[in-house]
Amino acid sequence: MASEQSSGAARQWSATGWLFAWTLAWLVSLAVARFGPELVWGENAIAGWIAVGANLAVGVGWIIAFRRYLRSIDELQRKIQQDALGITLGIGWIVGFASFVAADAGLLPGGGLDVAVFTAGLGLVYLLAVGIGMVRYR
């Protein structure tokens, strides 16, 4: 039993580590795809598509890592994650579509939400929601 518990804890640490690594990789690949045309390869379309493809491929790895992480944690932690993801998805969906509509109507001077600000904002919402969940079930 003790070895099963320690292997469970080891599995959770491993899954958390992999999730962190894939999250970091996705952020880096997003930054490369976003800023590469301005800073590195200019108007080279092939380089641009390779960067976007890499971002999508890393994104798939990130999803798999997140799934493994969710499977490694216990049911209360999973509920906290589920609530946080629901809030983040809801806010992202609502703010994202409102931004599209406002940008299409010409109401936003800058042409809509900046992808970096939007991503960082959703990350903050997710972290805040997880923190609230941890306090709520403390």
Next chain:
Amino acid sequence: MRNRIASLRADRGLTQAALAQRIEVSRQTINAIETGKFDPSLPVAFRLAREFDLAIEEIFLAD
């Protein structure tokens, strides 16, 4: 749903952390179950029942 886990655990001299380790959940989960903030899944309820050598309905009580 109410439960008797805190008193059963105290009777056996177990800390929340020790019970959590035996049931294979986090200490936070045991605390949340004891305080009625979180209802466990059936597998965890069965593990608790097995740990205390009681039937599930002797541990968990409907409101």
